[in-house]
Amino acid sequence: QKEVEQDPGPLSVPEGAIVSLNCTYSNSAFQYFMWYRQYSRKGPELLMYTYSSGNKEDGRFTAQVDKSSKYISLFIRDSQPSDSATYLCAMRYTGTASKLTFGTGTRLQVTL
Amino acid sequence: DAGITQSPRHKVTETGTPVTLRCHQTENHRYMYWYRQDPGHGLRLIHYSYGVKDTDKGEVSDGYSVSRSKTEDFLLTLESATSSQTSVYFCAIRPGQDTDTQYFGPGTRLTVL
Numbered sequence: 001q002k003e004v005e006q007d008p009g010p011l012s013v014p015e016g017a018i019v020s021l022n023c024t025y026s027n028s029a030f031q032y033f034m035w036y037r038q039y040s041r042k043g044p045e046l047l048m049y050t051y052s053s054g055n056k057e058d059g060r061f062t063a064q065v066d067k068s069s070k071y072i073s074l075f076i077r078d079s080q081p082s083d084s085a086t087y088l089c090a091m092r093y094t095g096t097a098s099k100l101t102f103g104t105g106t107r108l109q110v111t112l
Numbered sequence: 113d114a115g116i117t118q119s120p121r122h123k124v125t126e127t128g129t130p131v132t133l134r135c136h137q138t139e140n141h142r143y144m145y146w147y148r149q150d151p152g153h154g155l156r157l158i159h160y161s162y163g164v165k166d167t168d169k170g171e172v173s174d175g176y177s178v179s180r181s182k183t184e185d186f187l188l189t190l191e192s193a194t195s196s197q198t199s200v201y202f203c204a205i206r207p208g209q210d211t212d213t214q215y216f217g218p219g220t221r222l223t224v225l
Contacts, residue, residue, distance in 0.1 A: 006154075032212050043202050043216030044155070088154060092212060099170065100214065104154040 003027055006089055006103030015112055019076040023089035023103045026070065030091040030101075033065050035074045038086045038105065047087075048074065079110045115139050116217035118203050124223045131190040133220050135203030137183075143206035144186040145214065146170075146178060148199040155202065161186055193224045 006023045013019055021035075032051055036044035048063035050056045050072075056063045062075040072091075076083055089103040115138035125131050135144060146158040147170075157170030159178040167178050175197060177189045190197055200221050204214040 004154075008152075034212065041219070043204075043218055045216070046213050049212060090155075099157055099160065100155075100212070102155040104152060 001026060002104075004089065004091065004101050004103045007106055008104055010107040010109055012109045012111060013079055015079060015081060015110055017079050017110075019079050019083070019108060019110075021074040021076075021087050021089075021106050021108070023072050023091075024070055025072075025091060025101075027093075028067070028070065029093045031094050032092045033063070033072050034090040034100070035061075035063055036088040036090060036102075038088060040085075044088055076108075079108075081110050081112060084108060084110050116203060116205060116215060118201075118217040118220050120220060121218065122221045124225065125193055126225050127194055128192050129224075131193050131222065131224075133188045133201055133203075133222070135186045135188070135217060137186075137205050139205075139207070140183050141205040141207050142183070142209075144180065145204040145206070146176075146186065146188045147202045147204065148172065148197075149202060149219075150199050158188065158201075193222075195224050198222060198224045 004025045035048040037047050038044040050063050053065045053067045060077045064073040086105040086107045088105040090100040092100050117136045119134045145160040147155045149155050156172045158176050161167045161180045179187045200219050202219050203217040206214050
């Protein structure tokens with residue numbers, strides 16, 4: 001079983017929809033949680049970063065961490081065609097020199 | 113792009129051939145990483161470096177070696193390439209000890225025939 005599980009999709013939504021992307025993990029030692037966005041044939045770029053539990057909002061994006069359920073989410077409001085990309089969750093333990101464990105990524109397609 | 117370049121961007125090689133991929137950064141960051149990305153596996157850490165001549169293994173280091181003789185360059189070598197090493201390779205930098213943020217390069221697409 002992988003430490004981090006993520007549905008690969010693809011997830012197709014109409015423009016303007018609210019998108020929910022999720023990851024589950026098995027190791028309760030993960031403390032730091034990130035979401036990366038990756039456009040086709042490009043390197044990943046950091047979207048959101050959260051420490052421990054709670055919510056964090058940045059514009060149309062909200063990251064949510066539920067450590068009791070070992071579950072993290074990324075919500076995208078008013079989705080745009082430019083949001084079409086693969087979204088990767090990543091996480092790490094405390095004291096691991098920023099060695100990140102990534103999910104496999106969910107491919108999102110926002111249609112007009 | 114955080115001043116990260118990777119070369120070559122594409123390479124096709126044959127099984128048993130040595131291959132070296134280069135990651136170059138322009139901002140003297142201490143921490144550098146090599147990942148591979150494969151369908152169904154996501155990004156997996158191969159090796160990382162926390163300074164000149166200071167490197168350590170990641171999750172999938174077998175068959176790979178690295179070197180860092182200058183701050184700006186981090187080299188990944190496949191001593192004898194195998195078809196299982198066909199992948200997209202990403203270099204990343206971490207701009208400081210107090211951050212988890214990693215900035216990724218554009219990637220190298222390697223095909224081993």
